[in-house]
Amino acid sequence: MSFNISLSGLNAAQKDLDVTSNNISNANTDGFKQSRAEFADVYANSIYSNPKTKVGDGATTATVAQQFQQGALKFTNNTFDMAVNGNGFFAVGSGINSSDLLYTRAGNFKLNKDNYVVDNQGNYLKVFPVNPDGTSASAALSTAQSLQVPDSVGTPLATSKVDINLNLPAGDTTHDVANFDPTDSSTYNNATSVTVYDSLGQSHTMTTYYVKPTGSTNTWNAFAFVDGKPVNIAGSSGPSYTDPDTGTSYNGYVMNFDSSGQPSDPATVPATLTTDPLSSVLDNGADGTQTITLNYSNQTQYADSFTVNSISQDGLTVGRLTGVEVGTDGLVRASYSNGTTEPLGRVALVRFANEQGLSQAGNTDWKASTSSGEPLAGEAGTGTFGNIRSGALESSNVDLTKELVDLITAQRNFQANSRAIEVSNTLQQNILQIR
Known part of the structure; x- marks a missing residue:
């Protein structure tokens, strides 16, 4: 009997040594x-x-x-290195659409050849889908999808409005509007240009020419051109410009000012004017119904030089990916060279009623089991879920000092049980030698 008791002690001490050795080997x-x-x-x-x-x-x-207390955070320069500061696991799947998920605290993710975010074993990081404004569309594991970072383009946006804030010089030289020629700078006073975009993101130059007509003191005429082609101003009663190549006439518009340099009658001379559809200008397959509204709500006529205080438009060209960031709430945003940002998803976090019931799957991954309970999904920073730290990794929670002490203790236990077996063997030998 004493042999079996000591042998069980040896097995227990060996198990203790195995566990301690495994902890030490995974300290990094x-x-x-x-x-x-x-x-x-x-x-x-x-x-x-x-x-x-x-x-x-x-x-x-x-x-x-298993002991799931928080490990120390170490910081890196990689956006896709992520650590959960608090409760929760990352969810990963072996396939893009896999529903058989693994759970991990190791957040050393990277991009694969298809621009999906994966871990070192090629498992795909799961995120919740989000709306265009970044709010979550769903926070259920059944709707979680693999995170892919598009590297091609940001969505272009056709220009619909141009805001122009300028001063037209009072007392400037007058010109005969009938002689206006955009190729001859002596037939107009000044011009402004701004880059606008069609529905495909292609850029076009919109130029406005300003002419102070003969015999006028507080009136200006203006004509709009896109890529050197005249554009008709819808509903305008201003002077017209006849294209010498086609013989087509295009309406300009009139700007009237009072003695204080402000628009004299905004009711009859609106601050916003809209072009006709640009179908005659756009020949690249873009939306020909596009119109552009010119906003002159801040125009003035002062005794100063021609000054463009500001000029802007609301269109966007095609954008190339310039960066990706992950917020503490897990929201992943892509930034593009056209100044836009696009939410790609929100990193899914998962917790369990009994973390120690999780089954180890290797590679610092775990699987749900009957002992752990069902996975409960949620967003970072909500409820009992921790925050996500981008550019950081959670280190092993192994305390090497403690493990080395445990190693000595386990060794002593092993030696003591070995000695007990040796003593039992000696006693058995003595009994056998009795005559």
């Missing part, structure tokens, strides 16, 4: 959670035994319990 493994060997005594009894004199039957390993 990101996202690793240390384990602890927990033991119980073995006791067998029957109704015919005397419990007062019964000796135990040794020791057994009750469980190897």
Whole structure:
């Protein structure tokens, strides 16, 4: 009996050594959670035994319990390195549309050849879909999708409005509007240009020419051109310009000012004017119904030089990817060279009622089990879920000092049980030698 008891002690000490060695070997493994060997005594009894004199039957390993306390954060320069500061696991899948998920605290992610965010084993990081404004469309694991970063283009936006804030010089030289020629600078006073975009993101130059007509003091005429082609101003009663190539006439518009240099009658001379559809200008397959509204709400006529205080438009060209950032709430945004940002998804976090019930799957991954309970999904920073730190990794939570002390203790236990076996063997030999 003593042999079996000591042997069980040897097995327990060996298990303790194995667990401690595994912890030490993974001291530098990101996202690793240390384990602890927990033991119980073995006791067998029957109704015919005397419990007062019964000796135990040794020791057994009750469980190897994982310890999920937070590891220290170490900071990197990689946006896709992520750490959960608090409760929660990242969800990853072996396939793009895989529903068989693994859970990990190791956030050393990167892009694969198809621009999907994956871990070192090629598992795909799962995110919740989001609306264009960045709010979550759903926070359920059943709707989670693999995160892909588009590297091609940002969506272009056709220009619909041009805001022009300028001063037209009072007392400037007058010209005969009938002689206006955009190729001859002596037939007009000044001009402004701005780059506008069609529905395909192609750029075009919109130029406005300003002419102070003969015999006028507080009136200006203006004509709009896109890529050197005249554009008709819808509903305008201003002077017209006849294209010498086609013989077509295009309306300009009139701007009247009062004695204080302000628009004299905004009711009859509106601050906004709209062009006709640009179908005659756009020949690249873009939307020909596009119109552009010119906003002159801040125009003035002062005794100063011609000054363009500001000129802007609301269109966007095609944009190339310039960067990706991950917020503390897990929202992943892509930035493009055209100044736009696009939400790509929100990193899915998962928690369990009993983390120690998770089944180890290797590579610092875990799987749900009946002991852990069902995975509960949520967003970072909500409820009991922690925040996400981009550009950081969670280190192993192994305390090397403690593990080395445990290693010595386990070694002592092993030696003591070995000695017990040796003593039992000596006693058996002595008994066999009795004559």
